[in-house]
Amino acid sequence: MRIVKEGGRIGLDFIKQLKLRNEETNKQVDAVVSEIIDTVRTDGDKALLAYTQKFDGRIPEKIEIDKTEIKDLASRCDPEFLKALQNAAENIRDFHMRQKQQSWLNTRPDGVIMGQRIRGLSRVGIYVPGGTAAYPSSVLMNAIPAKIAGVGEIIMVTPPGKGGKPNPDILAAALIAGVDRVFLVGGAQAVAALAFGTESIPKVDKIVGPGNIYVATAKKHLYGTVDIDMIAGPSEILIIADETANPKFLAADLMSQAEHDVLASAILLTTSEKIAEQTVAQLYEQMERLSRKEIIRQSLDRFGAVIQCRNMDEAVAFANELAPEHLEICAANPMEYIGKINNAGSVFLGNYSPEPLGDYYAGPNHVLPTSGTARFFSPLSVDSFIKKSSFIYYTEEALQSAQEDILRLARAEGLTAHANSIEVRR
Numbered sequence: 001m002r003i004v005k006e007g008g009r010i011g012l013d014f015i016k017q018l019k020l021r022n023e024e025t026n027k028q029v030d031a032v033v034s035e036i037i038d039t040v041r042t043d044g045d046k047a048l049l050a051y052t053q054k055f056d057g058r059i060p061e062k063i064e065i066d067k068t069e070i071k072d073l074a075s076r077c078d079p080e081f082l083k084a085l086q087n088a089a090e091n092i093r094d095f096h097m098r099q100k101q102q103s104w105l106n107t108r109p110d111g112v113i114m115g116q117r118i119r120g121l122s123r124v125g126i127y128v129p130g131g132t133a134a135y136p137s138s139v140l141m142n143a144i145p146a147k148i149a150g151v152g153e154i155i156m157v158t159p160p161g162k163g164g165k166p167n168p169d170i171l172a173a174a175l176i177a178g179v180d181r182v183f184l185v186g187g188a189q190a191v192a193a194l195a196f197g198t199e200s201i202p203k204v205d206k207i208v209g210p211g212n213i214y215v216a217t218a219k220k221h222l223y224g225t226v227d228i229d230m231i232a233g234p235s236e237i238l239i240i241a242d243e244t245a246n247p248k249f250l251a252a253d254l255m256s257q258a259e260h261d262v263l264a265s266a267i268l269l270t271t272s273e274k275i276a277e278q279t280v281a282q283l284y285e286q287m288e289r290l291s292r293k294e295i296i297r298q299s300l301d302r303f304g305a306v307i308q309c310r311n312m313d314e315a316v317a318f319a320n321e322l323a324p325e326h327l328e329i330c331a332a333n334p335m336e337y338i339g340k341i342n343n344a345g346s347v348f349l350g351n352y353s354p355e356p357l358g359d360y361y362a363g364p365n366h367v368l369p370t371s372g373t374a375r376f377f378s379p380l381s382v383d384s385f386i387k388k389s390s391f392i393y394y395t396e397e398a399l400q401s402a403q404e405d406i407l408r409l410a411r412a413e414g415l416t417a418h419a420n421s422i423e424v425r426r
């Protein structure tokens with residue numbers, strides 16, 4: 001864990017360095033992912049299974065889990081877990097229902113009618129991570145907004161669990177959220193399969209969902225062949241804390257994201273030297289009790305930092321520069337800062353809104369832009385699953401009153417066939 005005791009130019013330079021955190025990794029991963037994509041495009045299922053064997057160390061007993069098996073396996077889950085999943089689903093549904101946009105239509109007194117139709121996409125692929133941990137919560141976060149948007153068919157891919165079998169908790173979440181088909185493949189190969197279609201996996205219109213660097217890079221490469229939601233790669237947390245924050249909470253929250261991946265990033269910006277020192281001590285104390293301490297240690301060593309800022313304004317400026325996936329503000333008056341944050345996937349305000357509350361339960365989506373892309377991407381939402389089209393109806397009289405303007409515009413562009421289309425209706 002690096003500790004930077006100065007803000008100003010030194011702190012800012014350090015933040016800029018952190019932004020480049022995986023540039024080198026990206027180059028190596030790009031080459032691996034390109035090869036995977038090309039092979040899946042030409043060899044379909046054969047390549048899909050060969051890569052699954054190579055990278056997951058197993059192949060699924062069956063590539064697709066049918067509806068009966070989903071119901072059967074899901075029914076064996078711990079009832080308390082199912083109840084918690086249902087409660088979380090309710091909160092997520094409630095939040096995302098508010099995002100739903102309506103089609104609209106405008107009629108003018110001269111008889112002109114114009115409007116915009118909103119429809120769900122026909123078929124989307126949702127990626128649910130499952131390499132080093134299983135993510136039933138990500139099933140809910142992906143599929144619930146898709147369902148609300150009216151997507152025709154939701155195809156889910158996720159790496160095979162132990163022994164090539166499906167994880168029942170993931171299947172229970174798929175059932176609750178309304179997923180249509182489940183395939184047990186993961187990584188860049190699953191993303192490529194969704195983009196091109198294979199003998200067993202149908203081609204989709206859009207691929208959404210988070211994943212590790214291979215998954216995120218595959219989505220980036222395949223954008224254009226299919227639509228994608230955003231780059232949602234290895235997790236990140238940035239915390240801004242003043243002298244009133246609790247170092248125990250800060251350390252716990254930093255490690256909640258560090259445990260996702262050795263490439264995850266966890267950074268504390270604080271105005272207090274005491275808070276900085278106590279948080280570092282808490283990190284090493286609490287880490288010992290955590291099952292994924294090896295991942296946490298590596299992540300904190302490579303992409304973790306504590307930076308002492310000169311004041312809260314500087315901390316806010318650094319946060320906007322970094323554009324983190326998750327931003328916690330642990331300060332005496334957290335609401336004071338919400339209007340000053342321009343770049344962040346999701347903001348957690350106050351000492352009792354820890355990041356995992358958002359990961360699992362509160363309602364906002366946990367599929368969020370990473371690697372500084374919160375500068376231009378938004379969280380996954382109902383909007384990610386819709387498309388819009390407009391329509392126009394003009395009467396003969398309305399066209400006549402507009403014709404001179406249209407003709408002038410068409411002639412200025414030198415497009416006489418456009419002008420002709422108006423003239424023949426004179």
Ligand SMILES: NC(=O)c1ccc[n+]([C@@H]2O[C@H](COP(=O)([O-])OP(=O)(O)OC[C@H]3O[C@@H](n4cnc5c(N)ncnc54)[C@H](O)[C@@H]3O)[C@@H](O)[C@H]2O)c1
Nearest residue numbers: 129130131132159186187210211212234235260261367368
């Ligand atoms: N940004 C978000 O919204 C968000 C949400 C949840 C999780 N996450 C991130 O998702 C990720 C989950 O990662 P994970 O690894 O547990 O699961 P994953 O499903 O994303 O990746 C596992 C797959 O990666 C492939 N793979 C592994 N090593 C490889 C290699 N050397 N070469 C090529 N392919 C390889 C394998 O095929 C495997 O199936 C974490 O980085 C976590 O931080 C992000």
Ligand SMILES: N[C@H](CO)Cc1c[nH]c[nH+]1
Nearest residue numbers: 135137138235236359366
């Ligand atoms: N923090 C992850 C997004 O970066 C989401 C998640 C799912 N489960 C636990 N955490």
Ligand SMILES: [Zn+2]
Nearest residue numbers: 235256257359
């Ligand atoms: Zn998390």
